[in-house]
Amino acid sequence: MLDREGFIVSPEERLVISAFLESSACDKRNYPNGAQRRDRGIPQGTSVSLFLANLACWELDKGLERLGVGFSRYADDTLIWSDDYGKVVRSYYWIEESASRMGVPLNPTKSYGISLLSRIGQSSELNPKDDVNYLGYRISLNNISIAEKKVATIKARISFLAYQNLLQPLKRGIFNDKRLFSGVDLDYVTALQQIRFYLYGGLTEEKVAQYLSGKIGNLNFRGVMSYYPVVTDIEQLSRLDGWVRYVLRQALVLRQKLWATRGIPALPGPSADWIHKLDSLGVVLLPTGQEFNFSIPRLTLIHRAMRLAISRKGVMAVANPTSRYYPAG
Numbered sequence: 001m002l003d004r005e006g007f008i009v010s011p012e013e014r015l016v017i018s019a020f021l022e023s024s025a026c027d028k029r030n031y032p033n034g035a036q037r038r039d040r041g042i043p044q045g046t047s048v049s050l051f052l053a054n055l056a057c058w059e060l061d062k063g064l065e066r067l068g069v070g071f072s073r074y075a076d077d078t079l080i081w082s083d084d085y086g087k088v089v090r091s092y093y094w095i096e097e098s099a100s101r102m103g104v105p106l107n108p109t110k111s112y113g114i115s116l117l118s119r120i121g122q123s124s125e126l127n128p129k130d131d132v133n134y135l136g137y138r139i140s141l142n143n144i145s146i147a148e149k150k151v152a153t154i155k156a157r158i159s160f161l162a163y164q165n166l167l168q169p170l171k172r173g174i175f176n177d178k179r180l181f182s183g184v185d186l187d188y189v190t191a192l193q194q195i196r197f198y199l200y201g202g203l204t205e206e207k208v209a210q211y212l213s214g215k216i217g218n219l220n221f222r223g224v225m226s227y228y229p230v231v232t233d234i235e236q237l238s239r240l241d242g243w244v245r246y247v248l249r250q251a252l253v254l255r256q257k258l259w260a261t262r263g264i265p266a267l268p269g270p271s272a273d274w275i276h277k278l279d280s281l282g283v284v285l286l287p288t289g290q291e292f293n294f295s296i297p298r299l300t301l302i303h304r305a306m307r308l309a310i311s312r313k314g315v316m317a318v319a320n321p322t323s324r325y326y327p328a329g
Contacts, residue, residue, distance in 0.1 A: 145233035
């Protein structure tokens with residue numbers, strides 16, 4: 001393929017490719033169930049794996065382009081679409097032919113086959129789908145959303161950060177009441193900082209607000225939302241924001257009960273009954289003399305900033321540089 005398609009490849013690059021392809025398999029004693037020596041296929045997880053997969057599928061991609069269908073392919077994960085049923089059928093046969101030529105068997109149990117993407121509740125003579133999941137996204141006729149599996153991953157991470165900081169030490173009997181004597185619950189401050197870093201990637205509410213107002217001209221997006229730069233489902237993000245508020249409030253309520261058993265009836269905070277006013281908290285002057293923003297991090301806020309950056313500089317201005325190593329999030 002390198003020779004036939006005229007790729008510009010140096011002798012050093014050919015040497016590296018050959019070294020990966022010809023390297024021996026790991027000794028079978030290192031595998032619990034044994035392993036056969038590899039004599040075909042592309043080694044997984046190497047620095048040239050994706051390049052070799054794209055090279056092997058070069059003719060497949062060109063054939064799909066000639067058929068006039070839309071398609072997206074990441075290694076062997078391929079999504080094809082068209083408003084012409086005949087073109088989709090011909091694409092399937094082309095994939096089958098290409099796989100046979102490459103010596104790669106198709107796995108029908110992993111394929112959903114041909115479906116008609118329709119609106120919710122709409123009947124169809126073909127197998128209808130409301131949406132399709134692809135590379136961490138859920139794509140429908142109305143919206144591009146984060147796939148539910150990835151939403152679960154985001155929720156699990158935020159839940160862990162809240163539990164680790166606010167509840168786990170107390171439940172294990174490991175606690176430091178000095179964290180409460182400074183007039184504010186420093187463990188909650190830490191939990192907010194970690195969740196904010198997870199969602200914003202080092203940005204702050206102040207920086208994002210300045211960018212949205214035009215006071216600063218550029219931001220670097222590195223949080224979890226930078227893996228999903230083309231999401232359009234604002235309702236989904238709003239629900240996630242509500243869920244984050246709920247999780248933090250419930251964790252604080254339980255934390256206060258746990259501290260009450262140790263003689264501290266109320267957690268110190270920026271205002272009276274602050275646990276039930278989390279939505280309205282803002283910048284607070286800590287007893288240390290530092291200011292801290294008690295605003296709960298919002299996916300909708302960082303999404304607004306990302307959409308603005310996309311409109312100015314394109315999607316690659318906000319895409320996380322590691323998102324090329326699918327799966328993300």
